[in-house]
Amino acid sequence: MVSFDSTYFQYITMSLTLIIAVISGYFILLMTIARLTTRNSDAATFYTANKQSPWYLVAFGMIGATLSGVTFISLPGEVGTSQFSYFQFVLGYLPGYFVVGAILLPLYYRLKLITIYTYLEKRFGFWSHKTGAFYFLLSRIIGAAFRLFLVAGVLQLAIFNALGVSFWVTVMITIALIWLYTFQGGIKTIVFTDTLQTFFMLAAVIISIVLITGQLDLSFGEMVTTVQESNYSQIFFWDGSKNNFFKQFFAGMFMAIVMTGLDQDMMQKNLTCRSLKDAQKNMFWFSIVLVFVNLLFLCLGALLYIFSFENGIVTPERTDDLFPSLALNEFSLGAGIFFLLGLTAAAYSSADSALTSLTTTFCVDFLAIKPGEKKNEKKIRLWVHFGFSVLLFLVILLFQAINDESVITGLFTVAGYTYGPLLGLFAFGLFTKIPIKDKWVPWICLASPLLSYLLNLNAIDWFGYQFGFEILIVNGAITFLGLLILKTSGSRQPAN
Numbered sequence: 001m002v003s004f005d006s007t008y009f010q011y012i013t014m015s016l017t018l019i020i021a022v023i024s025g026y027f028i029l030l031m032t033i034a035r036l037t038t039r040n041s042d043a044a045t046f047y048t049a050n051k052q053s054p055w056y057l058v059a060f061g062m063i064g065a066t067l068s069g070v071t072f073i074s075l076p077g078e079v080g081t082s083q084f085s086y087f088q089f090v091l092g093y094l095p096g097y098f099v100v101g102a103i104l105l106p107l108y109y110r111l112k113l114i115t116i117y118t119y120l121e122k123r124f125g126f127w128s129h130k131t132g133a134f135y136f137l138l139s140r141i142i143g144a145a146f147r148l149f150l151v152a153g154v155l156q157l158a159i160f161n162a163l164g165v166s167f168w169v170t171v172m173i174t175i176a177l178i179w180l181y182t183f184q185g186g187i188k189t190i191v192f193t194d195t196l197q198t199f200f201m202l203a204a205v206i207i208s209i210v211l212i213t214g215q216l217d218l219s220f221g222e223m224v225t226t227v228q229e230s231n232y233s234q235i236f237f238w239d240g241s242k243n244n245f246f247k248q249f250f251a252g253m254f255m256a257i258v259m260t261g262l263d264q265d266m267m268q269k270n271l272t273c274r275s276l277k278d279a280q281k282n283m284f285w286f287s288i289v290l291v292f293v294n295l296l297f298l299c300l301g302a303l304l305y306i307f308s309f310e311n312g313i314v315t316p317e318r319t320d321d322l323f324p325s326l327a328l329n330e331f332s333l334g335a336g337i338f339f340l341l342g343l344t345a346a347a348y349s350s351a352d353s354a355l356t357s358l359t360t361t362f363c364v365d366f367l368a369i370k371p372g373e374k375k376n377e378k379k380i381r382l383w384v385h386f387g388f389s390v391l392l393f394l395v396i397l398l399f400q401a402i403n404d405e406s407v408i409t410g411l412f413t414v415a416g417y418t419y420g421p422l423l424g425l426f427a428f429g430l431f432t433k434i435p436i437k438d439k440w441v442p443w444i445c446l447a448s449p450l451l452s453y454l455l456n457l458n459a460i461d462w463f464g465y466q467f468g469f470e471i472l473i474v475n476g477a478i479t480f481l482g483l484l485i486l487k488t489s490g491s492r493q494p495a496n
Contacts, residue, residue, distance in 0.1 A: 016162050022337050023159075023344065026200070027177055030193050030348075034181035037189045043371035046186030046381060047114050047360050049272035053191045055279065058269050059286040061194025063293055064201050064349035065266065068147045071297070072201065072346040077319030079301030083234040085243040089469065090294045092252025097287035099253075100261035101280045103430065108267065109276040114371070115364045116267050123429040125438030131445050132425055133365035136264050137358060139418040141388075144354035145395035148174060151347035152396065154324065154340070171396050178352045179389045183382060187268050187360070190353045194269075197345035202293065204342025205300055208327065211335050212303045216310060223303070232302040242468035251469030256287075258419040258472065262426055265350075265357035355392070359385045420452055420475020421445035427476060428483045436486040444482035451478055 044050050078086065108116055117136065121129030152171045160170045182189055213223045227233055237243040260266045273279040304322055307330075308315050316325055327339035362384050363369040369377055425445070428434070452475035456467045467474070 016159060018333070019159060019337055019340065023340065026341060026344070029196065030177075030181050033192050033196065034185055034189045037192050038185040041185055041188070043377055045188050046184075046356075047268075047364070047371050049186075049188035049191060051272060051274055053188070053269070053272035053274070055273050055282040056285070057191055057195050058273060058279075059282040059289070060198055061191055061349070062266065062269060062282075062286050063290055064194050064198030064346060065269070065353050066260075066290060066350075067201065067293065067297075068346055068350040070147055070150060072204075072343055073150070073323055074320050075294070075297045076301030076304055077322040079232050079298055080305050080315065080319050080322070082243055083232050084298050084302075085235065085237050085248065087235050087295060087298060088237070088243070088245050088248035089252035089255070090291055092249040092254075093256040093290060094287055096253040096256025097260065097283050099257050101283035104257075104261040104267075104426075105270060105279050105283065106276060107430070108271060109279065113271065115264050115361050116262065117264065117361065117365050120425055120429065124425075124436060124441065127438045128425060128436075128441045129365065131442045132422055133361050135418040135421055135445065136361055139416070140265060140354050140358055141391060141395060142414075144351050144358075145392050145399065147347045148351050148392065149396045149399045151344055154343060167400060168397060171393055175389050175393050175396075178348065178355055179385065182352050182356050183385050186356050187272055187353075190356055191269060191272060193352060194349045197349035200338075200345035201342045201349070202296075204338045204345075205296055207335055207338050208323075208331070209296070209300050209303060211331055212300075212307045216303075216307060226306065227299050227302045230302050230306060232305060242466050247468050247470050251472065254423065254473050254476070255469055258423045258476075262419065262422045264361050265353050268357050268360060269353065351392075355385065355388055358388045362388070414449075414453070416472070417449035417453055417475060420472055421448050421479045423472065423476030424448065424479020424483065428480050434484070435488050436483055437488045440486050441483070444479060444486065448475055448478040448482060 038045070042050075075086065104116075107119065111119060111122065113119060115133070117129055117132040120132045148171070152167070152174050155174070156165075156167050156170045160167075181193065209223075213220070216223075216226070218226060236245050237248075238245055270279045270282060273282055300323075304326055305315065307313070307326065308322075311330075313326070313330065316322055324339065324343075328336045331339075359381060363381055367380065367384075369380065371377070421444075425441075428436075452471055455462075455474065456471045459465050459467050
């Protein structure tokens with residue numbers, strides 16, 4: 001997931017000038033969109049897009065933000081080891097997104113929130129608010145840096161090595177481009193650029209499917225039949241493995257709730273819609289389309305393996321390398337270029353919104369800035385935006401310095417544990433009216449992911465059970481139980 005064999009890029013570097021021209025044109029297009037969306041902008045534009053975003057643009061753009069560059073590369077290759085079992089996880093998204101649309105969005109709109117973690121202060125107090133915001137910052141910084149590290153590595157091998165450009169320069173250019181088209185318009189620009197980037201990501205997948213189908217000399221119907229009858233298309237698993245349907249389904253449900261409904265990055269887009277009704281329409285159509293998009297990725301994965309078998313191509317030992325190795329070594333030049341565009345778009349659509357949401361959360365939750373209330377608000381925001389850009393740059397360079405895939409992916413995994421405390425905090429706030437001792441909340445939220453991680457490491461030895469994504473539910477439950485211990489006789493009223 002972290003590195004790619006440079007031999008995969010020998011073919012594509014033969015047309016370096018064309019690749020640079022296409023990707024440069026792509027970023028010029030992003031800059032043009034940024035310029036158009038920042039006309040007549042004010043302080044509220046960066047944070048809320050003045051509540052004027054068309055819901056259908058938000059819905060389409062969220063697909064690209066949800067499917068990052070990691071998913072773009074990893075999901076097709078994963079089909080070789082777990083078939084279509086991931087689709088069980090995706091089916092769990094539907095009830096999860098229903099909870100977001102029916103419970104969380106009405107709450108956020110009713111309280112007129114800019115950041116969703118402000119709710120925690122209204123419900124519990126100062127320390128709960130800061131804890132929730134801190135965990136979001138931590139998980140987003142590591143997650144965004146990891147995804148950008150992946151893309152910067154691909155661009156380094158495909159383009160910049162041939163130009164003699166150092167990796168740190170590649171990273172600096174990558175982040176600088178994001179900063180340039182987001183620093184002014186913020187979330188308003190993101191809504192439109194994410195739409196463009198989702199288009200390129202899906203175009204790369206569809207072009208790859210069409211190309212493989214043509215080379216296998218299959219009609220559309222024959223392609224569908226071939227995938228269905230292959231060894232890769234099994235969806236439902238009922239055994240006790242980590243691919244068990246119930247484990248995957250409920251993990252997908254809760255993952256959708258926390259990584260969308262309790263995530264400022266994703267919710268900030270939803271909160272730019274003109275009304276709650278529009279935001280709910282956005283969530284409904286987004287969830288439906290996302291299911292089919294994931295199925296498209298899985299079908300691509302099956303076709304990649306079938307194509308490799310039919311042509312006697314030895315598949316890479318690491319499944320993450322399958323899609324890039326075929327796209328850049330076996331497909332046409334045009335398909336290779338679209339792969340690079342799709343990968344870049346997938347990573348940038350999650351990274352640019354991450355930078356914007358990090359800036360928003362720090363300004364609103366930690367600096368207590370309200371749009372338009374301070375004369376120097378714009379100057380402060382620009383410095384915060386720049387500061388997080390530098391931080392992402394440094395974390396990516398740290399990943400390169402570590403140069404150990406197991407350590408880096410471990411850091412990425414640990415960042416995922418930070419969503420458990422958010423799940424517990426919001427669940428406790430929404431479904432109970434119990435006041436708690438707010439000053440002890442950070443300690444509970446520190447202990448719960450550590451206990452969950454320890455449990456996950458030893459579950460097989462202790463219980464003969466293997467946890468998968470459902471460890472998130474356990475993490476949230478530990479936080480919930482910990483908050484019960486903090487029960488007090490205070491009179492703080494629930495903000496729901």
